[in-house]
Amino acid sequence: MLVLSRRLNESILIGDDIEIKIVQVRGNGPQAVVRLGITAPRSVTVLRKEIYDEVVAANRQSAQPPAALPAALLEALKDRSSGEDA
């Protein structure tokens, strides 16, 4: 991993068109928070990594062998739509 030191308002460039700027640094030690300003083309997806990890985990936990839907789910669905009609 490339590790760089930057000061407030300094940037790094990734390729020609992605810029990451240190916008604010507050706090010290483990509580320190760094705010980053990111300029990138719209085609580049920028995500907090924990959201990405959460989606990967959610997908893996949702995968299952093909099976019929639980009868209880279909019942719940029916109850709902009949409730809406009423």
Added chain:
Amino acid sequence: MENVFEFPAGLYGFPDLKRFVVADVPGGGDVFKQLLALDQPEVGFTLVYPLAFFPDYDPDIPPEDLEAVGAENPEQVLLYAIARVPESVQEATANLRAPLLFNPFTRKARQIILSDDRYQTRERLFHRMKPTPHEEAL
């Protein structure tokens, strides 16, 4: 096979699975579908049509993601969410943070992660319409 969709980028966590069949589920109508990996038949997902449970669901879909499935505007794609259906179905959830876009015209599909913090990966399908005893009395 008419209901085969190509996911050029795979699904998050399953980057190698690029072709899926969208199958009807008995009793599921248009609300529930199954998404089955063509090349790995033991991998399947339950899909839910989010507007059936979350009528206000209105994610902002980036134009690049529409382009990736060959669509010019949001009206050309169908949105589904991956559902988790545990044994206790009242606790079923939908991943509204990372919906799937299907373009029925190009047969391309894509999972996107919204930058919108309003939507979570586990939104319960049923808790909102549990009628309160008060409402039932009316």
